Amino acid sequence: MTMRETGTPFGSALEALALAEPDRPAVTCEDRTVSRAELLAGVRAVAAEFSARGVRRGDVVSIGLPNCIELVQALFATWWIGATPAPFSHRLPAAERRQILELAAPALVVGEAGAEGTDLTVEQMSAADRADRADREPGPALVSPVWKIITSGGSTGRPKLIVSSKAAVAEDASTAAKLMGLPYGGCVLMPAPLSHSAPFSITVNSLLRGSHVVLMTRFDPDGVLELIERHRIGWCYLVPTMMQRILRLPDAERLGRDVGSVEIVFHMAAPCPAWLKRAWIDWLGADRIWEMYGGSEGQAMCVIRGDEWLEHPGSVGRPAVGEIEVRDESGDPLEPGLVGELWLRRGAGAPSPYRYIGAEARASADGWESLGDMGRVDSDGYVYITDRRTDMFVVGGANVYPAEIEAVLDEHPAVRSSCVIGLPHEDLGSVPHALIQLAMPVEDAELFAHVRDRLAPYKVPRSLERTEAPLRDDAGKVRRSALRAERLGA
Numbered sequence: 001m002t003m004r005e006t007g008t009p010f011g012s013a014l015e016a017l018a019l020a021e022p023d024r025p026a027v028t029c030e031d032r033t034v035s036r037a038e039l040l041a042g043v044r045a046v047a048a049e050f051s052a053r054g055v056r057r058g059d060v061v062s063i064g065l066p067n068c069i070e071l072v073q074a075l076f077a078t079w080w081i082g083a084t085p086a087p088f089s090h091r092l093p094a095a096e097r098r099q100i101l102e103l104a105a106p107a108l109v110v111g112e113a114g115a116e117g118t119d120l121t122v123e124q125m126s127a128a129d130r131a132d133r134a135d136r137e138p139g140p141a142l143v144s145p146v147w148k149i150i151t152s153g154g155s156t157g158r159p160k161l162i163v164s165s166k167a168a169v170a171e172d173a174s175t176a177a178k179l180m181g182l183p184y185g186g187c188v189l190m191p192a193p194l195s196h197s198a199p200f201s202i203t204v205n206s207l208l209r210g211s212h213v214v215l216m217t218r219f220d221p222d223g224v225l226e227l228i229e230r231h232r233i234g235w236c237y238l239v240p241t242m243m244q245r246i247l248r249l250p251d252a253e254r255l256g257r258d259v260g261s262v263e264i265v266f267h268m269a270a271p272c273p274a275w276l277k278r279a280w281i282d283w284l285g286a287d288r289i290w291e292m293y294g295g296s297e298g299q300a301m302c303v304i305r306g307d308e309w310l311e312h313p314g315s316v317g318r319p320a321v322g323e324i325e326v327r328d329e330s331g332d333p334l335e336p337g338l339v340g341e342l343w344l345r346r347g348a349g350a351p352s353p354y355r356y357i358g359a360e361a362r363a364s365a366d367g368w369e370s371l372g373d374m375g376r377v378d379s380d381g382y383v384y385i386t387d388r389r390t391d392m393f394v395v396g397g398a399n400v401y402p403a404e405i406e407a408v409l410d411e412h413p414a415v416r417s418s419c420v421i422g423l424p425h426e427d428l429g430s431v432p433h434a435l436i437q438l439a440m441p442v443e444d445a446e447l448f449a450h451v452r453d454r455l456a457p458y459k460v461p462r463s464l465e466r467t468e469a470p471l472r473d474d475a476g477k478v479r480r481s482a483l484r485a486e487r488l489g490a
Contacts, residue, residue, distance in 0.1 A: 007169035010208065011047075011080035011141025015040055017210050026207065028231070029069050029215040039072070046077035046125050047138035050108060053120065057082030057142055059107035060149060064090045064097070064115060067194055067215040070122045074110050075194075075204065079168045082142030083107070086149035086161065089195040089473075090115070099159050100151055103358045144168035149357075150197045150296050160359035162197070162296050165352060170208055177205040179303050179320050180292060181264050182235060184209045189236040191216040191224055192476075197296035198268055202237055211235075221245040225257040232261040239476030240272040241417060244410055247279055248439060259284070268292040270476045271385050273407030274314055281306045291316055293385060295371045297361075298353040299344040300324050302383050315382040322346045326377050331364060336379040339386055339399075343368040374401065391480050393422025393430040395458045402480065405432055405461065408454045414442035419471045420461065421484040434461035435483065437471055 014036075017026075022037035034042065055061060061078040063085055065071040071087075078085040086104045088097070094116055101109060101117050110125070111118035147168035149161050166172050180202070182188070188206040190213060192199040206213050214231050216223060219242055227233060238246075243265075246254065265280065265288055272291065280289050286306030293316035294301035300322025304315060325333055326340040334340045345368045346353055362370045374386040386392075387401035394400065402420035409418040416439040422430035436447070444464050451460050472478045 005143050005145055005167045005169070007143065007167075007171045009079065009082075009141040009143045010147075010168045010170060010173075010204075011043065011076060013170040013208050014043065014076055015141065021210075024210075025212045027069050027072050027213050027215065029067060030217060032069060034069055039069075039076075042069075042073045043076040043080060044138050046073050047080035049120070049125070050077055050083070051081055051138055053108055055081055055083050055107045058145055059083045060086050060104050062086045062088060062101055062104050062106035062109045062111075064088050064092070064109070064111040064118075064195075065122065066090050067190070067217050068122070069215075070125050071194060072203070072207070072213075072215075073125065076207075077138075079144050079147070080138055080141050082144045084144050084146040084149055084168075086151070087195045087200060088151045089193060096159055099358075100161070103159065103161050104149060147173070148197075148200065150200065151195065152197070152296055158359065161357040163355050163357060164298075165354055173205055173208055175321070176201060176301070177209065179301060180266055181290065182206055182209055183211055183263075186211045186234045187214065187231050187261075188212070189214045189216075189224065189227055189231070189233045191219045191242060192237060192239065192269075193473075196269070196477075198292075199237060202266075206235075219245075221249050222253055225249075225254065225259060228262060229258045234261055234263045236262055236265050238265055238267045239269040240267060240276060241270070241472050241476040243267060243272070243280060244276055245416070247276065247283075248413065248416075262288060264288060264290055266290045266292065268294075270472075270478075271387070271403045271407075273410060275407070275411050277306075277309065281310070286310055293317065293383065294321070295344070296354075297369070297371065299346050299369055304382075312378070312380070312382045315378075315384050317383065318381045319383070324377065324383055325368070326375065334376075337376055339374060339376045341370055341389055342373045342375050342383070342385075343370050345369060388480075391421075393432075395422075395425075395430055395432070396428040398458055400430075400432060400459055402432075405434065405451065405455065405459055408451050409434060409436060409447065411454075412442070412447060412450050414438055414440045415447070417471045419478050419480060419483060421480050421487065423463075423484070423487060425462075428458075431462040432459065433463045433465065433487065435465045435467050435471060437467055437469070 018036040018040040023035050025033050026036045026039040063074050075085045109117045109119045113121045147166050148164045188211050194200045289306035292303050300319050302317035303320045304317030328340050372389040376384050387403040391402050405420045406418045417437045419435045423433045425431040
């Protein structure tokens with residue numbers, strides 16, 4: 001049961017924008033731009049194709065495409081006929097793809113040609129867009145009873161689906177948009193894949209607010225700055241990995257671009273090291289750097305702007321939606337300042353904003369839930385994230401949080417990205433092992449010295465492993481559990 005199923009359908013909101021300013025740009029991807037009128041025409045044509053293939057209101061449409069204009073068309077075409085889009089990464093291994101499709105039980109799978117389970121390809125969608133469909137109109141836009149189904153849980157090896165409790169009603173879609181300062185009629189840059197929750201929601205909300213969305217098919221640090229300069233981007237989404245790679249560009253490239261149009265750089269998805277956040281604040285100004293903390297489930301969300309962060313360094317802000325408290329291993333609340341497991345809820349007696357398919361929530365009897373994050377809350381209510389509960393390991397009786405070590409490693413100019421895992425040790429229980437992807441040659445001794453100067457001895461990695469393979473995906477996520485399992489198996 002959704003919270004509300006009455007109001008303006010997403011498709012009707014898109015139609016109103018197209019009627020108001022048909023020639024205004026709606027979506028750009030690489031060298032192609034479609035206007036509002038062109039986007040609407042494509043959405044209606046694809047919606048008619050979906051209907052002809054048997055998709056009905058309440059059905060699920062699974063979409064496994066890279067960022068492209070056709071992906072946006074598929075999303076809004078799904079909503080137009082009252083169905084629910086369930087985007088997933090087109091790069092998934094076949095086994096994980098099969099698991100996700102089995103959980104979603106879609107009426108239609110949109111994907112790349114040759115991909116397992118695909119019912120409709122981009123080429124077929126494009127043909128539908130070009131065809132004369134006067135005799136196959138999709139009908140009026142409907143309200144989908146569920147506005148999104150997001151894939152999650154890949155880091156544990158057990159995919160799950162997060163099903164929103166909200167309907168696809170334009171009036172209800174703006175809560176997060178307001179918190180993030182998304183503009184009306186602005187220009188928004190999205191360099192991350194829409195198969196992830198935040199990029200998906202930001203892109204959809206931006207289009208519903210009449211903004212021009214510029215998509216990147218794949219993140220490129222210089223490409224971000226080039227697009228900001230070319231399109232006069234006002235709002236930009238980044239994750240800490242992207243921020244680090246942009247900052248590491250040669251000064252001539254980074255400072256040579258005109259980024260004066262940017263009003264907000266919004267980052268989330270992973271903890272941001274303090275040194276990296278300060279560097280961006282020094283570059284663009286504190287009022288431009290915003291951060292959000294919260295899960296795709298949406299029980300609670302924190303937001304903090306850079307100037308507020310300078311007064312509370314390391315914090316992700318105070319809850320702007322819902323409640324957060326810290327509990328010990330027994331489930332008892334902890335005093336301010338003490339590190340424990342973070343528990344979240346929308347509010348006492350409030351309905352859940354989601355449900356899982358393929359998993360059970362880690363929940364308490366009084367309505368609180370945990371996403372597995374460790375952290376603390378200070379006496380003023382500001383939340384500080386330490387790491388994931390499942391990623392923490394114990395060295396000689398002391399808790400070690402990989403994110404803290406990774407932040408120090410990533411600060412070294414030779415390190416492009418890092419991932420720290422705990423490996424078994426006969427005497428200490430576990431010891432840190434660091435996987436590093438380098439940007440330039442460096443001796444192990446220099447990296448060890450860099451970490452020793454900044455962390456306690458038990459946190460210094462006992463071993464370093466160099467890798468050419470990317471450690472994080474395009475959304476800044478790292479699969480520590482999988483990487484650890486591979487090392488243990490070897």
